[in-house]
Amino acid sequence: EAQVTQNPRYLITVTGKKLTVTCSQNMNHEYMSWYRQDPGLGLRQIYYSMNVEVTDKGDVPEGYKVSRKEKRNFPLILESPSPNQTSLYFCASSGHTGAEGPQHFGDGTRLSIL
Amino acid sequence: SQQGEEDPQALSIQEGENATMNCSYKTSINNLQWYRQNSGRGLVHLILIRSNEREKHSGRLRVTLDTSKKSSSLLITASRAADTASYFCATGSGGSNYKLTFGKGTLLTVNP
Numbered sequence: 589e590a591q592v593t594q595n596p597r598y599l600i601t602v603t604g605k606k607l608t609v610t611c612s613q614n615m616n617h618e619y620m621s622w623y624r625q626d627p628g629l630g631l632r633q634i635y636y637s638m639n640v641e642v643t644d645k646g647d648v649p650e651g652y653k654v655s656r657k658e659k660r661n662f663p664l665i666l667e668s669p670s671p672n673q674t675s676l677y678f679c680a681s682s683g684h685t686g687a688e689g690p691q692h693f694g695d696g697t698r699l700s701i702l
Numbered sequence: 703s704q705q706g707e708e709d710p711q712a713l714s715i716q717e718g719e720n721a722t723m724n725c726s727y728k729t730s731i732n733n734l735q736w737y738r739q740n741s742g743r744g745l746v747h748l749i750l751i752r753s754n755e756r757e758k759h760s761g762r763l764r765v766t767l768d769t770s771k772k773s774s775s776l777l778i779t780a781s782r783a784a785d786t787a788s789y790f791c792a793t794g795s796g797g798s799n800y801k802l803t804f805g806k807g808t809l810l811t812v813n814p
Binding site (some may be wrong): 628629631646680689696 | 731742750790804805807
C-alpha cells in the first residue's frame with residue numbers, strides 16, 4: 589500500500605531535549621516536505637526536498653533541521669525544542685511533478701513541548 | 703505568506719444538500735489543488751485543476767477556476783455525513799516548482 593509513515597504519532601517532551609520525527613515513503617517520490625499546522629494559521633511549510641541531498645527552507649524553518657540521505661526518508665530534527673514548536677506536524681511526498689502535483693500526506697505527529 | 707484563502711471559514715448543512723466552498727488567491731498560478739482533512743488526520747488530495755482549465759469533475763465533486771478573478775470553488779453535491787471535514791485549497795505558482803501554499807481551510811459539517 590502506498591503510504592507516508594510518520595513516527596512517533598504523539599510525543600510529549602521538555603524544552604531543550606533534542607528530538608527527531610521520522611518520515612518514510614514507499615512510492616519512490618522525489619519531492620518531500622514538512623508542514624506544521626496550528627489553529628488559525630493553517631498549514632505552513634517548514635522545509636522541503638526536491639531529491640536526495642537537496643533540501644531548502646520553507647516559510648517557517650527556524651528551529652528545525654532536515655536531512656535527505658536516502659530517497660525514502662526525510663527526518664525532521666528539533667535540536668533544542670521550545671514550547672512555540674508545540675504543533676501538529678505533517679510530512680508529505682509527491683512524484684516528479686514536485687510541489688505542483690498531488691501531495692501524499694502522513695497521518696501527522698502531535699508534538700507537545702513543555 | 704498565505705496564497706489561498708478559503709471562504710467561508712465554517713459551513714453547516716443538512717445531509718443531501720450541496721456545499722460550496724470558495725478559494726481566492728493573489729498571484730498567478732500553474733494549478734490549484736483541493737484537499738480534505740478529517741479531524742486530526744493527514745490531508746487527502748481531492749482534485750487538481752490547471753490554470754488553463756475552467757471546470758473539473760470527480761464523482762460528487764465539481765471544481766471551477768476563474769483565473770481572471772483569481773478564485774476557485776469546490777462544490778460537493780448530495781452531501782453525506784462522511785463529508786464532514788476541513789477542506790483546503792493549495793496553489794503552486796509559476797516559476798516555483800518547489801513550494802505549495804495552503805489556505806486556512808473551510809470546516810464543513812454535514813448534519814444527518
